Amino acid sequence: MNVSTSVSPPSGPLANKVALVLGASRGIGAATARALARAGASVVLASRDASALEAAAAHLRWEGAQAIAVPTDALDDQQLARAVHMAVETFGGLDIAFNNAGSGHMPAPLAELTTKDIDDAIGINLRGILVAMKFELAAMLARGGGAIVNMSSTAGVQGVRGMAAYSATKHAVVGATRSAALDYAAKGIRVNVVAPGPILTDRLKALPEERRAPIERAVPMGRVGAEEEVASTVVWLASDAASFVTGAVIPIDGGRTAGA
Ligand SMILES: NC(=O)c1ccc[n+]([C@@H]2O[C@H](COP(=O)([O-])OP(=O)(O)OC[C@H]3O[C@@H](n4cnc5c(N)ncnc54)[C@H](O)[C@@H]3O)[C@@H](O)[C@H]2O)c1
Numbered sequence: 653m654n655v656s657t658s659v660s661p662p663s664g665p666l667a668n669k670v671a672l673v674l675g676a677s678r679g680i681g682a683a684t685a686r687a688l689a690r691a692g693a694s695v696v697l698a699s700r701d702a703s704a705l706e707a708a709a710a711h712l713r714w715e716g717a718q719a720i721a722v723p724t725d726a727l728d729d730q731q732l733a734r735a736v737h738m739a740v741e742t743f744g745g746l747d748i749a750f751n752n753a754g755s756g757h758m759p760a761p762l763a764e765l766t767t768k769d770i771d772d773a774i775g776i777n778l779r780g781i782l783v784a785m786k787f788e789l790a791a792m793l794a795r796g797g798g799a800i801v802n803m804s805s806t807a808g809v810q811g812v813r814g815m816a817a818y819s820a821t822k823h824a825v826v827g828a829t830r831s832a833a834l835d836y837a838a839k840g841i842r843v844n845v846v847a848p849g850p851i852l853t854d855r856l857k858a859l860p861e862e863r864r865a866p867i868e869r870a871v872p873m874g875r876v877g878a879e880e881e882v883a884s885t886v887v888w889l890a891s892d893a894a895s896f897v898t899g900a901v902i903p904i905d906g907g908r909t910a911g912a
Contacts (some may be wrong), residue, residue: 662718664692665891670743672696672735674726674784675753675803677704677816679853683879684886689717690891693885698724698735699753718743726780728751736787746791748890751781752803759814770817784830789832789841799857799890802829804847806905811912822847826901833899842898843895844889849905850876872907 661885664669671688675681676697689695689712697712699705702723712719720742724735739746755776757769781802792798807815808822829845836843848866850856859867868875885904888894903909 657799661710662692664690665893666748666887667692669693669747669890670696670739670745671748671750671890672698672739672746673698673750673752673786674698674724674735674780675751675866677708677760679855680803680848680851680879680882681750681752682708684714684752685719685882686715687880687883687887688748688750688890689715689719693748693890694718696720696722696739696742697733698722700725726784727775729783732780733786733787735888736784736791740794745795746788747795747798749784749788749792749798751784751788751800751884753777753780754803756815756818759819761814763810765817773817773821777818778828779822779828781825782800785828785832785843789836792836792841793839798842799894800829800832800841800843801844801886801889802843803893804829804845804901806847806849806909807846807904808845809901809903809909828901829901831887837898842889842894844894844897844900844902845881845906846885846889847901847903847909848882849903849908851904852876870908871905875906877904877906878885 671693673685676685677699685695685697697709705721709719709721722735722738724731802825804825805822808826809818812819829843833843
């Protein structure tokens with residue numbers, strides 16, 4: 653087997669593009685960083701978990717991509733600014749950002765959520781994304797254009813029992829996306845948001861069959877989604893194939909919200 657890491661010039665729809673993935677150490681973010689790299693982009697992986705992040709970046713380099721890990725806490729404005737700065741410093745600019753970092757809370761009716769549950773959801777899922785976008789947009793303006801994809805959820809377009817704080821922040825990401833799309837539409841920057849249904853990440857894989865089955869049954873396609881099915885949609889939104897798409901909320905949910 654040839655395991656050479658010698659690098660040929662990047663090819664693919666995102667060749668010569670620079671992408672930042674916030675929340676890239678595992679799950680959907682790691683899969684999307686991989687898909688962006690395979691589409692030809694140089695990738696900055698940013699997340700809180702430094703060792704998992706470095707392992708994910710090392711794997712992309714082993715595949716022949718250009719990738720760096722920048723440990724970043726989405727609750728820290730300076731660290732968010734640094735992640736964007738590292739893209740510019742290392743690869744010459746920023747063309748694509750996927751703001752995926754997110755955190756759920758244990759399902760419970762709102763009166764039973766802790767104020768920490770509420771603060772964490774707002775801090776990571778909403779404030780972190782707004783601040784990240786602020787820095788990303790500035791870098792993209794300097795570059796003359798770009799594409800941002802934010803992470804929402806089906807919980808961002810409909811209510812979900814027990815998930816009031818999470819759902820509130822995911823709805824807010826939709827508003828932030830649409831507003832920023834209007835602000836930057838004439839400046840060559842597209843801003844879109846994906847709203848996945850249940851995706852087969854490690855957390856869902858760990859659920860016993862009796863808890864997974866009803867989740868699958870609630871999806872009209874009768875199954876949960878794969879991380880790669882989110883990743884391929886983000887690659888499309890980031891590419892010129894989606895050049896007239898901005899302010900869009902793209903469900904990736906097997907039809908879960910089609911009848912909502
Ligand atoms: N898995 C699903 O079924 C599903 C469905 C809809 C939406 N989502 C959303 O997709 C995103 C990723 O979900 P996942 O299932 O892959 O989750 P995950 O927990 O496996 O990954 C979350 C990522 O965000 C990072 N992160 C968390 N807090 C952070 C912080 N403070 N600073 C920086 N990075 C931080 C983690 O390190 C990790 O890389 C989340 O925003 C989630 O709400 C997931």
